[in-house]
Amino acid sequence: MNGPPWGRGLFLELDGRGPRHAQLTRALKEAIRNGRLPAHTRLPPTRELALSLGLSRSTALAAYEQLQAEGFLESRQGSGSFVAPQQMAPVPSKVPPAREVAPPSRYVTRLREGIDRAVGRRxxxxxxxxxxxxxxxxxGLAERWSKEIAHAAAYTDTDYPRTQGLPALREGICDYLARRRGVVASPDDVIIVNGAQQAYSLSARVLLDEGDRVALEDPHYFSSYQIMRVHGAEIVGVRTDEDGMVCDELPAEPARLVCVTPSHQFPGASLMSLPRRLQLIAYAEKHGSWIVEDDYDGELRFDGHPLAALRALDAASRVIYVGTFSKVLFPSLRLGYMVVPPALRDDFLAAKWLSDMASPAIEQAALAALIADGSFExxxxxxxxxxxxxxxxxxxxxxxxxxxxxxxxxxxxxxxxxxxxxxxxxxxxxxxxxxxxxxxxxxxxxxxxxxxxxxxxxxxxxxxxxxxxxxxxxxxxxxxxxxxxxx
Ligand SMILES: Cc1ncc(COP(=O)(O)O)c(C=O)c1O
Incomplete structure (x- = not known):
């Protein structure tokens, strides 16, 4: 009754979502349900599995315990863990479509076209x-964060939050931006969003029609490229060098939107020089273009004070400034912010409301507390x-x-x-x-x-x-x- 041993060639892919033990649990469950790990298969000892996947033993142990609790595994004294006989027939991993479906929307067609690009795969x-x-x-961050979250959960209003974001968080961000990024803004100019990703999406919705031209740095941030492309924009890549985007090569036929990462070009890693920054702002003023400034890690400089943001030079209000908490804190938080020119504020707020009403209030409150008492910095x-x-x-x-x-x-x-x-x-x-x-x-x-x-x-x-x-x-x-x- 020992059953076949664990297949050495079995490839387990963790999906990267949530804690590792939960990822491993899902991967094993999927292998059991689709028949790659048949009933009575003996699983390797947790130590061996953990080693082969680069995980800790406690992670593997937690996954086995979970699978046992759910009836997917049986533990036999002295001989290890075995796949339990399943109640259901194995599910094939790819279910063939039952019938031809209607042609997808243009949006979905473009989404599918982007999928074979290896970029962004983890x-x-x-x-x-x-x-x-x-x-x-x-x-210390996890401990501190869990305290703030517990406190915020007890005291945050449970009604729908404001679309623009919690005032305390917007105030904290303005104070921080003025001191560290040279950006002077009022809390009314700030919109809390679900990471830079949502800032790009809202910018595409608010500022672009199908076929509008978007200038992107080349190389570029894959999310900005995909969002603009799927939105139907005509994308023009603009070369970058050690001074950032080569603004002489911005399209002569005006771009409606220019996306840049001036404080640390992504992924080329250069810092955009002052003459280039001025040139880009002059281009936007001349052509009525908007600039999305993604300051994703502008504060992470090792050699003294970071250079002020492009938005700090923007007298004509052409810059939409985007910041994120994914880098200094953690990306699963999914919180970021935009500083929006007054002329665009109501449209961005309406688009944010339509998109998801507002970002989650408890996380915003916890973050506001972390910023207010200086812990964030x-x-x-x-x-x-x-x-x-x-x-x-x-x-x-x-x-x-x-x-x-x-x-x-x-x-x-x-x-x-x-x-x-x-x-x-x-x-x-x-x-x-x-x-x-x-x-x-x-x-x-x-x-x-x-x-x-x-x-x-x-x-x-x-x-x-x-x-x-x-x-x-x-x-x-x-x-x-x-x-x-x-x-
Ligand atoms: C250029 C750039 N912008 C923004 C982000 C952060 O995006 P988000 O705030 O959606 O996590 C990243 C993260 O990898 C990035 O590389």
């Missing part, structure tokens, strides 16, 4: 993942110190183990650096990325972020989500992968 289950946009692990300061340490460890490790093979572009800001391969062609770089993944190391190419492909292969290297020890190991493994392929 990789899970790798031991060391040099992935951009992993949250920064801040000691304390987390910001320690976060910057931590990030700098990790970045220095990464640079050191890459120089030691990867050496001349990568030319590094490492501005003192943010959560990622860029490395351009020396002497490797595209095919060799792809081989390296695949080989590294098979060895448990996530490397992420730059090419998918470009409309106009770069002249040589490069990597976007994120370091926020790993400890210094892990970063050291990751760079060592990177070096081994190069040697194993003879590159």
């Amino acid at each position: 990789h899970y289950g790798l031991r060391y993942n040099l992935q951009y946009a992993e949250p920064l692990v801040q000691p 304390r987390f910001l300061r320690t976060g910057i110190k931590d990030l700098k340490l990790r970045r220095d460890t990464l640079l050191d490790g890459l120089r030691t183990h990867v050496g001349d093979r990568l030319e590094l572009y490492d501005p003192p800001a943010g959560m990622h650096i860029v490395g351009w391969f020396r002497g490797l062609d595209e095919a060799q770089a792809t081989r390296l990325v695949d080989h590294a993944a098979s060895r448990g190391l996530g490397l992420h190419p730059m090419a998918p972020f470009y409309l106009d492909p770069p002249s040589r292969p490069g990597l976007l290297i994120g370091y926020a989500g790993m400890s210094c020890a892990e970063i050291r190991e990751a760079t060592r493994l990177f070096g081994s992968c190069l040697r194993e392929l003879g590159l």
